[in-house]
Amino acid sequence: MTRQLAISPDVNVRNITDWFILNTKVQRMTGEAFHATVYTDFADLHQAYANHQADLVFANAADTALLVRDHGYLPIAAPSGVSKEASVVVSADGPVHTLADLPSHLTVASTDAPDVERICRILLEPANLGPADLELQVKPNPVLVAKAVMRDEVQVGFLPQDAYDDLSAMVKQQLRVITASRIYVVRNSFLASPAIAGSIEAIWAGLESMSSDPEAAELLAGLGAPNGWERLSMDDTRFMIDLMDALSQG
C-alpha cells in the first residue's frame, strides 16, 4: 500500500525538491512506498486530511492542533531552534508608520495559512482591531500578499517572517513592517497519521541520523530545519495545541 507525504503550502516553492528528496529517504527509512503530493492551498490540504490522504505532513501549529486533536495524528519531530513568526506590513509610501496610525476598519491581504493569520490578528489587538474590524482577502502566496499591499489594493498584509525575509530588496523597499511577532514557541511539527504509527520510530531514527550528517546540511536547511530535528513528545504537542487555542479570537 502506498503511503502519502503531504507537502504543505507552508513550504517555499523553491524547496519543493528537498521535500521530494526527503520522500525518497522516508521510503528507505520505513521500507514502505510513499507518494509525495504538493498542496498549493490549505483547503485542498485539509480535504486530504479528511480523506486520509496525508500520512506524513510537516504541519504548521494551527494544523497540528487540528490533526492531533481531531484526526489522532502522532508527533514525530520538530525543527530545532526554529520558530514561526509573522509580520504585519503596509505600503512604504502610505501614512501608516505604527499600529496607532491604523484606521478602525482594515482591508487585509493574507494567504490561507491559519497560523500566520492567527498571529497577525493578535498583533493588531493592541490597536483595538478585532475580528469584526478586518476584511480579509486571501491571496495564493506571500508574494501576491506583498503586491496587493504595494498596489494599495489593501491597507495591510499578513506575511510569514521567512517569506518576508525572502522578498527581494526592491519589494521590501516598498513595504513597511509596522509590527512583528517574537513568540519563539510556535513552530511546525512533523506528524504521522495513525495509519503509519508503527513507522514513527523508524522515521525518527532517520531524521535523527540526518541531523548529525554533515552532508545533509543543505537538505535540512531546505526542509526548514537548519539545526536538525528534535524529538517531539505528545506533551510538547499538547502544549502547542493549548497555545493555539489560547491565541484564537473565538
Next chain:
Amino acid sequence: MRDMRPEDVRGEWREYHWTYFDGTTRRLLVTDVETRFPTGELIVSQTDAAGLITMCNEAFVHMSGFSRSEMLGAPHSILRHPDMPKAAFADLWNTVVMGRRWSGYVKNLRRDGGYYWVYATVIPKIVDGLVVGHTSVRREPSRDKVEELIDVYATMCAEEGLT
C-alpha cells in the same frame, strides 16, 4: 509565599498585608512603576492542578522580574496585584474549572513591586478527560481598554473593601 522585601523593590512603595484564597498571607510592597508589555511577544506559562507553575517562557521571566528557578513550583498567585478585584479571579476560576477558556485584562505584580498589564487567556490542560493544570498565554493589551479598566477595577476593589 515569601514576603516582599524593601531591598528587592524599585521606587517608593506602599505596603499591604495580603490574604490569599487559601488563607495564607504575604507582605506586598507595591510601587507605581509600570513595565510595558513587549510588542510582538507572548508570556506563556503552565500550572499543575494545584496552581503551581510548571513551565514558563523567557518573556515571563523578564516581565515578572523573578528568576526561572523562583517561578517554577511557585503558586501563580505570586503575581497577584492588590489592585485586581477578587471578583475577576473568581470569574477566572469559575470559568476554567468548568473546562472553558477565560480571557480578561489583568494587572500583574512584579518581583520589584512594579506592575505590568496583560490580556490573559487561560485554558484548562486536559489529559484523558481530566483537568491536570492550566495553560496561560498573556499578550499585549489595548491601552484604551487598560485605561478604561483602571477605574472599573478600582471601583470593584472599593466595593470589595480592599482599598
